[in-house]
Amino acid sequence: MSKEILDSDDINRAIRRMAHEIIEKNKGVSNLCLVGIQKGGVTLAERLASQIEAIEGGKIQVGKLDITLYRDDLNTKVEQPVVKRTEIPYAIDDKTVILVDDVLFTGRSIRAAMDALIDFGRPAYIQLAVLIDRGHRELPIRADYAGKNIPTSFNDRIEVTLKEDNNKDKVVLISDK
Amino acid sequence: MIKSKHLLGIKELTSEEIYHILDTAAGFRDVLHRDIKKVPPLRGKTVVSLFFEPSTRTKTSFALAAKRLSADFVNFSVSTSSVLKGETIKDTALTIQALGADFVVIRHPSAGVPHFLSNILDMSVINAGDGANEHPTQALLDLFTIQTHKKNFQGLTVAIIGDIAHSRVAKSNIYALTKLGAKVRLICPPTLMPAEIGKLGVDVFHSIDDGIKKADVIMTLRLQLERQSKGFLPSLEEYFKLYGLTSERLKLAKSDALVMHPGPMNRGVEIESAVADGPQSVILEQVTNGLAVRMAVLYLLAGVRK
Amino acid sequence: MSILITNGRVIDPEQNIDGYNDLLIKGRKIQGLYPKGKGPSADKIIDAAGCIVIPGLVDMHTHLREPGFEYKETIKTGTLAAVKGGFTTVCCMPNTKPVNDTISVTEFILEKSKKEGSCTVYPIGAITRGQKSEELVELEALLKAGCIAFSDDGHPVTNSLIMRRALEYSKIFNVPIISHCEDLKLSEGGVMNEGFVSTIVGLRGIPKAAEEVMVARDLSLCELTGGRLHIAHVSTEGSVKLIRDAKARGINVTAETCPHYFSLTDEAIISYDTNLKVNPPIRTASDVEAIKEGLKDGTIDVIATDHAPHHLDDKNKEFDSAAFGISGLETAFALGLQLVDQGLFDIRQLIIKMALTPSRIMGIGKGVLTVDSDADITIINTEKEYRVDSSTFLSKGKNSPFNKWELKGTVEKTISMGKVFEWN
Numbered sequence: 001m002s003k004e005i006l007d008s009d010d011i012n013r014a015i016r017r018m019a020h021e022i023i024e025k026n027k028g029v030s031n032l033c034l035v036g037i038q039k040g041g042v043t044l045a046e047r048l049a050s051q052i053e054a055i056e057g058g059k060i061q062v063g064k065l066d067i068t069l070y071r072d073d074l075n076t077k078v079e080q081p082v083v084k085r086t087e088i089p090y091a092i093d094d095k096t097v098i099l100v101d102d103v104l105f106t107g108r109s110i111r112a113a114m115d116a117l118i119d120f121g122r123p124a125y126i127q128l129a130v131l132i133d134r135g136h137r138e139l140p141i142r143a144d145y146a147g148k149n150i151p152t153s154f155n156d157r158i159e160v161t162l163k164e165d166n167n168k169d170k171v172v173l174i175s176d177k
Numbered sequence: 178m179i180k181s182k183h184l185l186g187i188k189e190l191t192s193e194e195i196y197h198i199l200d201t202a203a204g205f206r207d208v209l210h211r212d213i214k215k216v217p218p219l220r221g222k223t224v225v226s227l228f229f230e231p232s233t234r235t236k237t238s239f240a241l242a243a244k245r246l247s248a249d250f251v252n253f254s255v256s257t258s259s260v261l262k263g264e265t266i267k268d269t270a271l272t273i274q275a276l277g278a279d280f281v282v283i284r285h286p287s288a289g290v291p292h293f294l295s296n297i298l299d300m301s302v303i304n305a306g307d308g309a310n311e312h313p314t315q316a317l318l319d320l321f322t323i324q325t326h327k328k329n330f331q332g333l334t335v336a337i338i339g340d341i342a343h344s345r346v347a348k349s350n351i352y353a354l355t356k357l358g359a360k361v362r363l364i365c366p367p368t369l370m371p372a373e374i375g376k377l378g379v380d381v382f383h384s385i386d387d388g389i390k391k392a393d394v395i396m397t398l399r400l401q402l403e404r405q406s407k408g409f410l411p412s413l414e415e416y417f418k419l420y421g422l423t424s425e426r427l428k429l430a431k432s433d434a435l436v437m438h439p440g441p442m443n444r445g446v447e448i449e450s451a452v453a454d455g456p457q458s459v460i461l462e463q464v465t466n467g468l469a470v471r472m473a474v475l476y477l478l479a480g481v482r483k
Numbered sequence: 484m485s486i487l488i489t490n491g492r493v494i495d496p497e498q499n500i501d502g503y504n505d506l507l508i509k510g511r512k513i514q515g516l517y518p519k520g521k522g523p524s525a526d527k528i529i530d531a532a533g534c535i536v537i538p539g540l541v542d543m544h545t546h547l548r549e550p551g552f553e554y555k556e557t558i559k560t561g562t563l564a565a566v567k568g569g570f571t572t573v574c575c576m577p578n579t580k581p582v583n584d585t586i587s588v589t590e591f592i593l594e595k596s597k598k599e600g601s602c603t604v605y606p607i608g609a610i611t612r613g614q615k616s617e618e619l620v621e622l623e624a625l626l627k628a629g630c631i632a633f634s635d636d637g638h639p640v641t642n643s644l645i646m647r648r649a650l651e652y653s654k655i656f657n658v659p660i661i662s663h664c665e666d667l668k669l670s671e672g673g674v675m676n677e678g679f680v681s682t683i684v685g686l687r688g689i690p691k692a693a694e695e696v697m698v699a700r701d702l703s704l705c706e707l708t709g710g711r712l713h714i715a716h717v718s719t720e721g722s723v724k725l726i727r728d729a730k731a732r733g734i735n736v737t738a739e740t741c742p743h744y745f746s747l748t749d750e751a752i753i754s755y756d757t758n759l760k761v762n763p764p765i766r767t768a769s770d771v772e773a774i775k776e777g778l779k780d781g782t783i784d785v786i787a788t789d790h791a792p793h794h795l796d797d798k799n800k801e802f803d804s805a806a807f808g809i810s811g812l813e814t815a816f817a818l819g820l821q822l823v824d825q826g827l828f829d830i831r832q833l834i835i836k837m838a839l840t841p842s843r844i845m846g847i848g849k850g851v852l853t854v855d856s857d858a859d860i861t862i863i864n865t866e867k868e869y870r871v872d873s874s875t876f877l878s879k880g881k882n883s884p885f886n887k888w889e890l891k892g893t894v895e896k897t898i899s900m901g902k903v904f905e906w907n
Binding site for chain 1: 178197200201204205207208211212213215216217218219246476477479480481
Binding site for chain 3: 188265266267285286288289293307309310311348371372373374376377
């Protein structure tokens, strides 16, 4: 069974709100950069960046981070991993890095992302922005900015698709029941 | 996706698998350009090298690849081990497995030893050269290097010059290049051409000038110096005269042709120094790429469901 | 003790018999042949319904390994394997340790066979001392001790002059010189047939020419000397042609091949299965066809096993250092039967090639069911299918490339010198 829980307008509103929160919390954007986690976070980071730029003006640096090599489930996953590109074409030392992902679930991806990020330099702060927080954390990790909290059961799936990826904006909850 | 947890040869791979390894290697090449060149996916895994032939570059390359992936790397030294006391290869390999290794990287003068071991062992077997059969990671790194410069394998003409009969590098490259749609030309004296090799869909040349004409890539192979004493060649000087890659001859190939060599080189036997060090040479790039390719292989094999 | 074999289809090429007959054995001899149901009563009746009753097979090329390599095979286990395979006579090659080049070794083999053997064993003496291709052995002494032919099998006689002398000198006794044809320089380091498959698997090849140049040499020497030459384990198309041509010119040559040379091609070696490693090597499809053609037209006279048992440790290793050889006694007849099924020739021809002709070449009077001949009889169900399981071989050598093959033709009973061996 699948149910659309966010449509295009909902998503845009959530992104706009997160943009405002990011600006407010960091008192401006002077030392800020965004890093989207492959694969779902990359487009979202770009959209979040343009929203922040629209509000504050200036240019926000955006990178993409592949966490495949930092995962802890190489031998337990059914599918084989595909290593994607990491592109962070700027120094992150002493920056405030906002990690961006589509869904926050167990927290393991974020753990891997922080490990990966630290191999690129020493940021002053790492903050986390996610479109959906669905609960069920297995690690002490929380989002600084969440578009929407959605209660789910563990075996549900959440699919986020965005129009930049040749699709329409939507968030769908798929459950086995 | 990679189907087998062993890398025995290119023969056993599909073109999709080859491309998957090359794509993964591209990711690892990025890692190698970072300040911190180490990533954690093989933490807690152990890679053991078991080399029955002398090798520095391949073994070092595998060692670094393993360490860059955060695996432990141990060399099982054949020259100082029980192998010299008559232990069979089977017992040696089982010992390594009992020590808890996850991968064994093997080089052996007998063709088929990796296949033999893969039937006995639970751990992954990686062929680092077996007799005159295959040297799959060398071919993969050669492909990776060609891909960097030429993008597409379809319609590419690759000339391989040298001791084809005894060369596992040539064999692996022949399988790999033909699988990906490149045209392969083999150039060597008839005494060093393996039987019925033409059946693999390659063109055979005994004249280097004919063979490298308009080639996109030229691979020269190391000539084992003992070929002369075994009667395959009258002299190394005559070999260089007939088959050495010189600047003059290189002009017959396309102007942007790549010059490759798996190393170690015999300068003045199979290749002139001016060519080896010249602008068309990608020989050192091959070495760097070898690391990325071997990281990709270790990483992908670790991900194959046991 | 008398035994009557009844209800079977009795085939004896020697007497041109092929029909349902009763066969009476008394002691160690065949006593009589009667129309079906007309045989007299006997102490023991063997019902051979659905089976063929044929002369016990004769293998003129067996390695029993004893003395010296008892961990690979002994006279006891080798002759048990023989009777299991339907053979009642084996001729054992001299490449033991020590080499059978002196009467003491010959006598040892014969005594041991008498004590522990299940079938008749005839030793083949070496041609040269220590099989070193240097000096001839004492032929007369060895013949007197019980050898029936000479061969340096396992090694060729590299010295052409010595080979000439052997062919000449053996004429005194009218015994065959069995030649293992291999040019050691051409085959050096080789472990399989040289060709496309050796290129693919990267193993060193043995060219067909390594066999053929020696076949040509020995045929020339045979023509020169008028001696009796027997070419062992013919494996190539070229050798078949050379022998065919020599026979047409009246040269006194006979030849054998082995089941693996008409049942397998080198393509199987893609698996690096060391059980496929044998010398001469398994060749290509065109060679297999030529071997079959040679068997059919009589160029090749005999199917021998070249039974070469090895210990598992000698095979369970890298292809290059694994031992050469196939444990062949227990699958030979079923593989020969495939030729009959393929229509190459009839079963009578198969019996000729596996019993009558080898016996004639060796001059031992076996391979027949005539009255008063030795009670060597094999009873085979030629229709029964089975799956080869080399672990159940009675030979110590489980090294068979035919393991797990589905074959037809089971040896139900073998009677060797009147003694009955039965299975199933």
